[in-house]
Amino acid sequence: MTTFEKNFTTEEYERRLxxxxxxxxxxxxxxxxxxxxxxxxxxTGYDGWSFYVFQGVILTLEGEPVWWGRAMDALGARRTVxxxxxxxxxxxxxxxxxxxxxxxxxxxxxxxxxLGLEDKxxxxxxxxxxxxxxxxxxxxxxxxxxTLKDVTGLVNWQRAVKSExxxxxxxxxxxxxxxxxxxILEVAEPGMRxxxxxxxxxxxxxxxxxxxxxxxxxxxxxxxxxxxxxAPHLTWDDRPLEIGEATFFEIAGAHRRYQCPQSRTLFLGxxxxxxxxxxxxxxxxxxxxxxxxxxxNQAQDIANAFNATLNKAGFEKDSRCGYAIxxxxxxxxxxxxISFRRGDTSVLEPGMTFHFMPALWLDDxxxxxxxxxxxxxxxxECLCSTPRELWVKG
Amino acid sequence: MTTFEKNFTTEEYERRLxxxxxxxxxxxxxxxxxxxxxxxxxxTGYDGWSFYVFQGVILTLEGEPVWWGRAMDALGARRTVxxxxxxxxxxxxxxxxxxxxxxxxxxxxxxxxxLGLEDKxxxxxxxxxxxxxxxxxxxxxxxxxxTLKDVTGLVNWQRAVKSExxxxxxxxxxxxxxxxxxxILEVAEPGMRxxxxxxxxxxxxxxxxxxxxxxxxxxxxxxxxxxxxxAPHLTWDDRPLEIGEATFFEIAGAHRRYQCPQSRTLFLGxxxxxxxxxxxxxxxxxxxxxxxxxxxNQAQDIANAFNATLNKAGFEKDSRCGYAIxxxxxxxxxxxxISFRRGDTSVLEPGMTFHFMPALWLDDxxxxxxxxxxxxxxxxECLCSTPRELWVKG
Numbered sequence: 001m002t003t004f005e006k007n008f009t010t011e012e013y014e015r016r017l018x019x020x021x022x023x024x025x026x027x028x029x030x031x032x033x034x035x036x037x038x039x040x041x042x043x044t045g046y047d048g049w050s051f052y053v054f055q056g057v058i059l060t061l062e063g064e065p066v067w068w069g070r071a072m073d074a075l076g077a078r079r080t081v082x083x084x085x086x087x088x089x090x091x092x093x094x095x096x097x098x099x100x101x102x103x104x105x106x107x108x109x110x111x112x113x114x115l116g117l118e119d120k121x122x123x124x125x126x127x128x129x130x131x132x133x134x135x136x137x138x139x140x141x142x143x144x145x146x147t148l149k150d151v152t153g154l155v156n157w158q159r160a161v162k163s164e165x166x167x168x169x170x171x172x173x174x175x176x177x178x179x180x181x182x183x184i185l186e187v188a189e190p191g192m193r194x195x196x197x198x199x200x201x202x203x204x205x206x207x208x209x210x211x212x213x214x215x216x217x218x219x220x221x222x223x224x225x226x227x228x229x230x231a232p233h234l235t236w237d238d239r240p241l242e243i244g245e246a247t248f249f250e251i252a253g254a255h256r257r258y259q260c261p262q263s264r265t266l267f268l269g270x271x272x273x274x275x276x277x278x279x280x281x282x283x284x285x286x287x288x289x290x291x292x293x294x295x296x297n298q299a300q301d302i303a304n305a306f307n308a309t310l311n312k313a314g315f316e317k318d319s320r321c322g323y324a325i326x327x328x329x330x331x332x333x334x335x336x337x338i339s340f341r342r343g344d345t346s347v348l349e350p351g352m353t354f355h356f357m358p359a360l361w362l363d364d365x366x367x368x369x370x371x372x373x374x375x376x377x378x379x380x381e382c383l384c385s386t387p388r389e390l391w392v393k394g
Numbered sequence: 395m396t397t398f399e400k401n402f403t404t405e406e407y408e409r410r411l412x413x414x415x416x417x418x419x420x421x422x423x424x425x426x427x428x429x430x431x432x433x434x435x436x437x438t439g440y441d442g443w444s445f446y447v448f449q450g451v452i453l454t455l456e457g458e459p460v461w462w463g464r465a466m467d468a469l470g471a472r473r474t475v476x477x478x479x480x481x482x483x484x485x486x487x488x489x490x491x492x493x494x495x496x497x498x499x500x501x502x503x504x505x506x507x508x509l510g511l512e513d514k515x516x517x518x519x520x521x522x523x524x525x526x527x528x529x530x531x532x533x534x535x536x537x538x539x540x541t542l543k544d545v546t547g548l549v550n551w552q553r554a555v556k557s558e559x560x561x562x563x564x565x566x567x568x569x570x571x572x573x574x575x576x577x578i579l580e581v582a583e584p585g586m587r588x589x590x591x592x593x594x595x596x597x598x599x600x601x602x603x604x605x606x607x608x609x610x611x612x613x614x615x616x617x618x619x620x621x622x623x624x625a626p627h628l629t630w631d632d633r634p635l636e637i638g639e640a641t642f643f644e645i646a647g648a649h650r651r652y653q654c655p656q657s658r659t660l661f662l663g664x665x666x667x668x669x670x671x672x673x674x675x676x677x678x679x680x681x682x683x684x685x686x687x688x689x690x691n692q693a694q695d696i697a698n699a700f701n702a703t704l705n706k707a708g709f710e711k712d713s714r715c716g717y718a719i720x721x722x723x724x725x726x727x728x729x730x731x732i733s734f735r736r737g738d739t740s741v742l743e744p745g746m747t748f749h750f751m752p753a754l755w756l757d758d759x760x761x762x763x764x765x766x767x768x769x770x771x772x773x774x775e776c777l778c779s780t781p782r783e784l785w786v787k788g
Contacts, residue, residue, distance in 0.1 A: 076625035136527035213632035231470035238607035
């Protein structure tokens with residue numbers, strides 16, 4: 001939300017549109033309807049917590065994109081998107097909102113018709129959070145002469161290589177997540193209620209760092225302790241931090257919707273040997289993985305090097321160990337394109353950003369030591385300088 | 395996340411299942427697959443930030459519900475759901491996650507077959523955030539002998555009347571949002587960066603109040619100022635609070651996933667007459683609406699009384715002015731069932747909870763003064779005691 005200063009220049013949005021249109025043309029599409037909030041924002045600048053109602057961006061092969069959503073959110077669109085045209089923002093009546101008797105897609109079908117697309121080839125993001133099965137059936141029925149094609153991921157893939165300004169925002173988010181981890185290490189102590197610690201994490205993240213304001217992360221802080229940390233996605237309650245338990249902190253700094261996630265693990269009290277062994281194995285495996293993080297290599301090269309090193313030390317991890325990151329909205333801070341795992345042959349390019357996320361779950365806790373990285377011209381750069389080790393206190 | 399203390403007794407979950415099964419039987423369904431995280435949690439207790447991958451609860455007419463999701467989240471399910479059975483939790487392989495070559499619904503179809511449902515009538519929530527068009531097509535294809543029926547809202551409607559324990563959690567959330575508003579009034583001042591104020595709001599909300607810990611709200615704090623407040627769903631940046639501007643705070647306290655939203659508006663400096671007029675009109679209209687908030691009346695009665703009073707004072711609001719609230723996960727803290735608007739003939743019952751949300755947008759700002767309410771045996775109760783007025787400072 002920046003009325004006096006847009007997040008990006010109009011030229012940058014135009015470059016994004018051109019890239020996206022090239023991908024559309026390749027697929028023989030006349031238009032796409034984009035409902036992923038991250039894609040909407042990347043294409044137009046739109047920023048608002050309105051994705052709980054149906055909305056999207058219509059992009060044809062020429063002209064300005066069209067923002068479409070609830071009428072009351074059209075005002076927020078006017079304040080955030082780069083487009084100036086009167087017709088670039090179209091709102092639907094409030095009676096369409098969460099009303100079983102009518103569906104917003106009826107309104108969208110009318111608008112697509114008005115734009116001359118009623119018998120055209122239109123791409124829709126069929127496997128997205130904010131495009132439901134009902135939405136698709138309604139649109140298909142109302143636009144019976146059009147051909148609807150699945151373009152899940154089409155815009156996401158255009159986002160993979162970041163611009164200079166995007167990298168700058170991710171670096172600011174990196175400064176913020178560093179500050180969050182510093183604050184954890186500073187204030188966490190035995191007996192502290194978990195929610196009080198989460199409050200500190202949130203406050204630090206949103207105050208920001210080095211004068212860069214903190215935006216909301218696309219996932220809330222995850223900080224399970226002890227046995228709860230054998231499960232990856234539990235959030236928090238008020239149980240106190242205890243001696244003899246590890247707590248992992250899977251958190252992200254965010255700036256202008258750009259996300260920089262990084263995890264660290266804190267052990268309170270004397271560290272059991274198996275945690276030291278796990279730490280040593282993970283640190284070696286991270287080094288092995290990072291060595292493969294360079295242009296021309298494939299995403300799976302990082303995973304394979306990481307896993308081979310981990311296995312040699314007697315540990316196993318059977319889930320992916322990284323994914324692309326950038327601009328994002330809840331419920332996920334990943335880009336849902338490239339994954340670090342066996343079989344992912346995506347080729348790394350300079351300007352791509354990833355969360356290298358080698359979490360290890362043990363029988364009585366979890367260990368997460370992770371690194372957000374940027375692929376550079378001749379290798380990679382870790383976005384954060386947070387000390388890479390198991391933290392110990394108390 | 396409560397390993398030593400579940401949020402509800404097994405008996406309460408069993409009452410919920412019985413209610414839901416009655417609704418299923420009425421529709422002639424053999425099973426439902428529920429992917430709305432709020433519904434999953436209400437039916438089983440499951441709590442985790444894992445809804446960015448496909449997951450759900452399968453409920454047949456007998457026996458324990460089955461939690462189904464990503465294998466790594468099965469551990470979190472084991473720690474949060476009320477079911478004990480070994481087969482009540484089923485995880486799918488990590489290679490299904492965000493992989494264009496395979497879809498988790500293939501795994502789900504296999505499980506539904508295993509449960510003897512391959513040729514049965516199965517309800518799915520077709521108009522839900524976490525059930526995509528692709529998910530539906532995949533399931534339809536793999537379960538070609540089954541009949542898939544839309545049950546969007548079926549479980550949500552069972553949630554409308556709250557139990558004693560649920561009301562207790564909402565009252566705790568109410569104490570928390572009161573504390574958040576008190577903190578805003580205490581610390582907000584001209585020149586304060588907006589993100590610093592949001593940091594205070596978050597920290598207060600998560601520390602909680604009266605010893606009740608704060609959970610994450612299903613929507614981030616919205617706090618636009620001045621012209622940005624003419625748009626309802628913008629979030630924040632670092633621009634300072636300014637004399638002569640109104641800022642509205644649309645925030646919620648949360649406890650064990652139960653949400654208590656409440657909004658207030660703060661004006662810095664001398665209040666222009668039109669804000670005083672708007673305040674007077676809204677306060678009168680709230681009173682008029684609340685008079686209709688009692689068992690036996692319809693949801694639209696509140697909206698009609700509110701709007702009639704507002705119109706008499708020369709103001710108009712063309713969007714709904716309230717909605718059902720309770721347990722929730724992002725991206726929405728509403729239950730997506732009953733709305734306070736013309737045409738909604740839902741009958742109010744004791745134990746129902748709503749956010750009466752008469753926001754008013756003016757040409758140069760917004761005014762939100764709202765009340766979360768509980769329908770009682772003979773009327774209603776405001777859940778919060780936050781002073782109902784336009785706040786002024788500076």
